[in-house]
Amino acid sequence: MxxxxxxxxxxxxxxxxxxxxxxxxxxxxxxxxxxxxxxxxxxxxxxxxxxxxxxxxxxxxxxxxxxxxxxxxxxxxxxxxxxxxxxxxxxxxxxxxxxxxxxxxxxxxxxxxxxxxxxxxxxxxxxxxxxxxxxxxxxxxxxxxxxxxxxxxxxxxxxxxxxxxxxxxxxxxxxxxxxxxxxxxxxxxxxxxxxxxxxxxxxxCVRSKPTANGGRTRDASDFRYQNVVQSALSSFKTRLPTDRRGVMAVICRGLRFLADTALFVLSRMETVKYKRFFSKSD
Ligand SMILES: C[S@@+](CC[C@H](N)C(=O)[O-])C[C@H]1O[C@@H](n2cnc3c(N)ncnc32)[C@H](O)[C@@H]1O
Known part of the structure; x- marks a missing residue:
């Protein structure tokens, strides 16, 4: 019942x-x-x-x-x-x-x-x-x-x-x-x-960590950024080495910060395309 x-x-x-x-x-x-x-x-x-x-x-x-x-x-x-x-x-x-x-x-x-x-x-x-x-x-x-x-x-x-x-x-x-x-x-x-x-x-309530399933790769490109400038900045950033020491490490950190700042500004500029969805009516 x-x-x-x-x-x-x-x-x-x-x-x-x-x-x-x-x-x-x-x-x-x-x-x-x-x-x-x-x-x-x-x-x-x-x-x-x-x-x-x-x-x-x-x-x-x-x-x-x-x-x-x-x-x-x-x-x-x-x-x-x-x-x-x-x-x-x-x-x-x-x-x-x-x-x-x-x-x-x-x-x-x-x-x-x-x-x-x-x-x-x-x-x-x-x-x-x-x-x-x-x-x-x-x-x-x-x-x-x-x-x-x-x-x-x-x-x-x-x-x-x-x-x-x-x-x-x-x-x-x-x-x-x-x-x-x-x-x-x-x-x-x-x-x-x-x-x-x-x-x-x-x-x-545990800290998440990245995992991969070990499956076969087709070396697909990540199409996250359709904008060429964003795409170039993103790949520039990921190619900067993280294992440098001394002056080179400081330069790499500075370049990463500049790339992040440029990506931040470009993301904010996209607001114009969706901002209206935040209003109560169109
Ligand atoms: C909406 S009624 C509760 C209704 C009940 N749960 C029901 O489903 O019928 C709110 C109750 O909260 C009590 N109350 C108001 N302020 C309170 C406070 N600061 N601390 C504890 N109880 C409070 C009131 O005395 C009242 O009995």
């Missing part, structure tokens, strides 16, 4: 929960692998309690469900078998005390106050405490476009998430400058409408 869909479980929950309808397929896809597992799920934002019951029904009786809310009345949900912590998700000390008590967890869902401060502080403190194979899901990130939340803003949660994207790419061969403290924990990030999901797996 196929297990009931999340949206059906939500409809049948004994207490009120409020979710946008587009969230159900997202949650279904992200959380299906945890059904029937003895995982620990934390939800920030309890409100009327309905979502705590929904998660328990969806994941099964083996799951440990923890709720967090600023409202002390939420403690009443403990009598239904949930672990409840009262505190401010925007307060760093709260998270330090919280994880000291709970230990590492598998899934954190942030459906709390949705401010930049709350989303960033929760993300910063949750990522190191999520086990490999786990998830941090931040809900209602459309608030990152709301004026009353101080947005759009350089220091919005979404810009923080984009910074973590840079950190993921810092694992690419020959790139290091965009490394962040999250680069060795966040394997990937999924962006959905109003939801950002951080996939946690330190085992997969």
């Amino acid at each position: 196929t297990p009931p869909k999340l949206q059906q479980i939500y409809q049948d929950a004994p207490y009120l929960s409020i979710k946008y309808d587009t969230y159900f397929p997202v949650y279904e896809a992200l959380l299906a692998k945890y059904r029937g597992q003895s995982i620990t799920l934390v939800e920030v934002g309890i409100f009327n309690g309905g979502s705590l019951f929904m998660w328990r029904e969806f994941l099964g009786p083996e799951a440990r469900i923890i709720g967090v809310d600023l409202n002390p009345d939420a403690k009443e949900w403990e009598k239904h078998g949930f672990e409840i912590y009262i505190g401010d998700q925007g307060n760093e000390q709260f998270w330090k005390d919280f994880f000291r008590k709970t230990g590492p967890v598998d899934v954190v869902i942030d459906d709390g106050g949705h401010t930049n401060l709350q989303q960033v502080v929760t993300t910063h403190h949750a990522i190191p405490q999520i086990r490999d194979g786990g998830l941090l899901i931040v809900e209602d990130v459309h608030t990152n476009y709301f004026r009353e939340f101080g947005n759009p803003y350089k220091y919005s949660f979404l810009n923080f998430a984009f910074r973590i994207v840079d950190g993921i790419n810092s694992r690419a061969f020959a790139l290091r400058s965009s490394y962040t403290r999250y680069s060795s924990k966040v394997y990937s990030i999924s962006f959905f409408e109003s939801i950002v999901a951080f996939h946690i797996d330190s085992r997969l």
Whole structure:
């Protein structure tokens, strides 16, 4: 028998929960692998309690469900078998005390106050405490476009998430400058409408290295640069020796820098051909 869909479980929950309808397929896809597992799920934002019951029904009786809310009345949900912590998700000390008590967890869902401060502080403190194979899901990130939340803003949660994207790419061969403290924990990030999901797996956060399969070569030319100037600059650069010492090494480094700068300028000049795709409409 196929297990009931999340949206059906939500409809049948004994207490009120409020979710946008587009969230159900997202949650279904992200959380299906945890059904029937003895995982620990934390939800920030309890409100009327309905979502705590929904998660328990969806994941099964083996799951440990923890709720967090600023409202002390939420403690009443403990009598239904949930672990409840009262505190401010925007307060760093709260998270330090919280994880000291709970230990590492598998899934954190942030459906709390949705401010930049709350989303960033929760993300910063949750990522190191999520086990490999786990998830941090931040809900209602459309608030990152709301004026009353101080947005759009350089220091919005979404810009923080984009910074973590840079950190993921810092694992690419020959790139290091965009490394962040999250680069060795966040394997990937999924962006959905109003939801950002951080996939946690330190085992997969490795530095990439170039490989070749050893197959037969036909000595094909790399046609990356159709422009003759770019093509000449690129092949000039790759032919400069890297094993020189002393004055020759300095000269080669200087020539490589000049070639790179010329390629940079030529790449920037191409912007004119695609810049219009960045506007809201043609
Ligand atoms: C959108 S409701 C949660 C809805 C619930 N998850 C559901 O699906 O029905 C937001 C909740 O976050 C709580 N909250 C707001 N600011 C908070 C903060 N700074 N720390 C912890 N909880 C907060 C509110 O008290 C409220 O219960």
